[in-house]
Amino acid sequence: MADPAGLYDAILTGNAKQAAEVTTEALAANVDPSELLNKYMIPAMDEVGRRFECNEYFVPELLIAARAMKASLELLTPKMAEAGTESAGRVVIGTVKGDLHDIGKNLVASMLEGGGFEVIDLGVDVPAEKFVDAVKEKDGTILALSALLTTTMTMMKTVIEAIEAAGLRQKTKVMIGGAPITQEYANEIGADGYSDNASAAVAVARKLTSK
Numbered sequence: 696m697a698d699p700a701g702l703y704d705a706i707l708t709g710n711a712k713q714a715a716e717v718t719t720e721a722l723a724a725n726v727d728p729s730e731l732l733n734k735y736m737i738p739a740m741d742e743v744g745r746r747f748e749c750n751e752y753f754v755p756e757l758l759i760a761a762r763a764m765k766a767s768l769e770l771l772t773p774k775m776a777e778a779g780t781e782s783a784g785r786v787v788i789g790t791v792k793g794d795l796h797d798i799g800k801n802l803v804a805s806m807l808e809g810g811g812f813e814v815i816d817l818g819v820d821v822p823a824e825k826f827v828d829a830v831k832e833k834d835g836t837i838l839a840l841s842a843l844l845t846t847t848m849t850m851m852k853t854v855i856e857a858i859e860a861a862g863l864r865q866k867t868k869v870m871i872g873g874a875p876i877t878q879e880y881a882n883e884i885g886a887d888g889y890s891d892n893a894s895a896a897v898a899v900a901r902k903l904t905s906k
């Protein structure tokens with residue numbers, strides 16, 4: 696079996712083929728998918744971000760690293776989602792308007808599915824009205840918002856205000872996340888839940904449905 700540590704370099708250098716190969720081999724050898732994710736893949740994306748900040752990497756490098764990350768995630772997430780069966784509740788998820796980052800959001804969506812939730816994924820760059828329309832369809836929906844940019848995280852507040860204006864706030868729990876988001880920010884904008892990673896997001900969603 697190829698060393699799973701090779702996944703870190705494959706993502707860092709944007710080698711999607713190698714990322715998929717190492718992932719396939721590691722899964723065949725029963726390596727825990729969350730170990731691959733937390734030990735190699737997320738640290739690689741963090742390093743990509745660091746290099747971008749230092750002007751060592753530019754947008755093309757970000758894009759090819761993201762493509763390699765996705766190639767690996769496509770193989771991993773079905774394994775991570777295998778656990779759950781019955782519906783634990785309904786979640787509408789999306790990345791807020793102006794923001795195109797979807798790797799973390801997709802991961803949260805897959806983990807929620809694995810946790811037994813029915814997940815409606817609205818994609819990226821989602822305007823507040825679209826979230827409102829999707830939430831309207833069923834009472835008791837959890838709304839999960841993702842943002843990766845300090846310039847777009849403020850859209851989360853806009854979405855919460857739109858949900859309030861539509862008279863849906865009492866029936867809707869809102870959870871938020873993404874690299875710049877903190878518990879303090881969640882409190883500040885009146886979100887009901889926050890987590891900084893995909894597995895904790897499932898626990899948060901469970902807690903919100905049990906209230």
Ligand code: B12
Binds near residue numbers: 845
């Ligand atoms: C890959 C990447 C891109 C890719 C995105 C590809 C894609 N399909 O997603 C591309 C190239 C498109 C991109 C573009 C840009 N990017 Co970018 N990008 C990144 C990078 C390197 C990795 C993000 C990532 O995927 N991380 C891995 C995932 C797994 O982590 P995550 O998203 O944080 O998600 C986890 C948690 O946050 C949480 N979570 C996430 N969402 C949610 C939701 C809920 C409800 C919950 C509970 C939890 C949760 O769980 C997830 C899993 O554990 C980050 C650096 C970084 N380390 O974050 C920069 C970064 C986010 N980008 C940045 C910038 C500046 C940009 C651009 C403006 C660059 C430019 N000049 O064009 C554009 C903006 C485009 C746009 N309008 O959105 C900056 C943001 C700076 C800031 N303070 O706002 C960062 C931080 C890089 C940096 N260090 O400067 N980017």
